[in-house]
Amino acid sequence: xxxxxxLQASAAIQVHAFAAMSAFVxxxxxxxxxxxxxxxxxxxxxxxxxMLVVCISAFFIHELRxxxxxxxxxxxxxxxxxxxxxxxxxxxxxxxxxxxRAMIGIxxxxxxxxxxxxxxxxxxxxxxxxxx
Numbered sequence: 001x002x003x004x005x006x007l008q009a010s011a012a013i014q015v016h017a018f019a020a021m022s023a024f025v026x027x028x029x030x031x032x033x034x035x036x037x038x039x040x041x042x043x044x045x046x047x048x049x050x051m052l053v054v055c056i057s058a059f060f061i062h063e064l065r066x067x068x069x070x071x072x073x074x075x076x077x078x079x080x081x082x083x084x085x086x087x088x089x090x091x092x093x094x095x096x097x098x099x100x101r102a103m104i105g106i107x108x109x110x111x112x113x114x115x116x117x118x119x120x121x122x123x124x125x126x127x128x129x130x131x132x
Contacts (some may be wrong), residue, residue, distance in 0.1 A: 001128065
């Protein structure tokens with residue numbers, strides 16, 4: 001494993017990748033830790049902020065061009081930007097089940113599933129994890 005390929009990438013890719021990795025780790029902690037506590041809420045706001053950074057930085061990455069400069073990943077970023085406030089609002093309204101489903105869905109879709117695609121041969125994270 002080497003961070004070389006990531007550190008040689010554009011600033012947008014670096015910000016995107018480090019925010020996504022941080023959100024993944026923090027998301028795992030959130031899934032395991034007790035819910036409804038002050039630490040859960042504080043870490044939740046940090047996680048939401050990281051996810052906003054992941055989504056916004058995605059719009060500055062144009063490595064996979066399918067529709068002009070855009071790709072299906074950009075649709076996922078838009079969907080996540082829509083779902084984040086819905087999930088936060090559900091928590092504020094004490095709709096715990098809706099909040100849980102939305103946050104788990106965002107975690108699985110935007111971080112786990114999308115993250116797995118970054119390990120496809122030819123992608124930067126594949127080179128980071130497995131070498132060039």
